């Protein structure tokens with residue numbers, strides 16, 4: 001288990017270039033299975049989850065060629081389905097959440113698929129019903145034997161379906177299964193994050209016929225075959241949000257480059273409502289060093305609440321970052337994590353560091369900003385999940401004294417060389 005040792009209290013200054021989007025990458029990489037022709041992908045983040053998925057594709061027989069710093073070519077012309085029965089597949093696929101999206105493409109192209117219970121953050125119950133109910137609607141059979149989920153369907157047929165929830169990976173999976181089904185599939189209550197918009201764009205460039213992209217109503221006219229393509233990943237909006245919060249907490253002047261600002265939805269405004277100033281300079285976000293930032297109230301004077309919602313609502317993956325950012329703000333905010341029930345428990349570490357937070361219940365925490373009256377103090381802690389991990393890193397960077405964060409594999413799942421990149425602009429983080 002690796003750790004970070006952080007010397008707190010340094011201000012950072014400089015430019016950060018966001019990595020390619022983790023959750024987009026996981027969808028896009030699974031989609032390479034849909035064709036036997038070459039698919040070239042650019043801006044692939046060099047992070048644990050993505051590298052594990054690329055590894056898994058290689059094991060499945062996909063030809064994987066690294067053609068540049070963050071570009072790869074994939075050719076899925078000789079997929080070895082026997083590998084699905086191996087112990088190595090069970091172990092590797094269970095290591096990340098995104099592997100579940102191998103099922104849709106396998107079902108579409110090879111008429112069957114198999115996956116162990118996927119991994120990912122332990123942030124509460126993470127059901128997969130939406131995926132399998134969707135596959136069943138398309139005519140597939142589904143079995144779960146306690147270890148593996150199995151799907152089979154010789155002849156998928158287009159259908160109208162109303163998803164039981166706007167699941168991100170569920171929508172991607174069902175969409176990828178439907179692109180080569182016979183006839184028209186309509187998916188209502190579809191998730192529509194930029195990740196899914198990008199996936200749809202890529203699939204259309206492979207010959208699929210998807211309309212309604214960006215909305216919660218997708219219409220898919222099935223085609224018999226998909227061909228190769230080239231695709232570039234968007235910058236990671238969760239990383240961009242993490243950098244905005246980090247700049248505020250550490251009083252740092254930071255420019256985040258090439259953010260594709262129109263794709264960030266409500267994210268910048270949510271941080272602005274915490275009082276954080278930022279300027280859009282072309283496609284860069286400039287955050288000045290700010291000693292104080294005042295949390296807004298609602299128009300009627302009521303206390304600010306930040307809660308998650310399916311896109312275009314505020315993403316649950318940035319709530320932990322908003323929470324830690326509020327710790328040194330002036331004012332009070334209620335953080336309401338509606339989707340996941342175990343994602344706020346990391347606040348006990350922040351409280352130990354000196355933050356004023358009341359955990360009201362597993363879904364809600366009230367942060368009373370310290371307004372820089374008192375710095376947090378460095379402690380030893382462990383990273384429970386990706387976003388809590390980065391929130392603790394932000395807290396440690398802002399704190400007085402040294403901190404150690406254990407279990408940083410969690411952070412490495414989603415943030416590319418975070419220590420090196422932050423050290424380059426003035427942080428002091430040592431990987432132990």
Ligand SMILES: CC(=O)N[C@H]1[C@@H](OP(=O)(O)OP(=O)(O)OC[C@H]2O[C@@H](n3ccc(=O)[nH]c3=O)[C@H](O)[C@@H]2O)O[C@H](CO)[C@@H](O)[C@@H]1O
Pocket residue numbers: 023026097098125126127165166167168169170310315316317338339340
């Ligand atoms: C690999 C990947 O892409 N992971 C992301 C994906 O996970 P994932 O696709 O696994 O998450 P889902 O969108 O399926 O659901 C997340 C949670 O939210 C609940 N839920 C979902 C939709 C909804 O309308 N109402 C609702 O309550 C679900 O019951 C579940 O507890 O989406 C999550 C929600 O944005 C993100 O946190 C994850 O980073």
Ligand SMILES: C=C(OP(=O)(O)O)C(=O)O
Pocket residue numbers: 022023049096097098119120121122317386387414
């Ligand atoms: C919850 C997350 O990831 P995963 O779904 O891969 O666990 C995340 O990226 O914040």
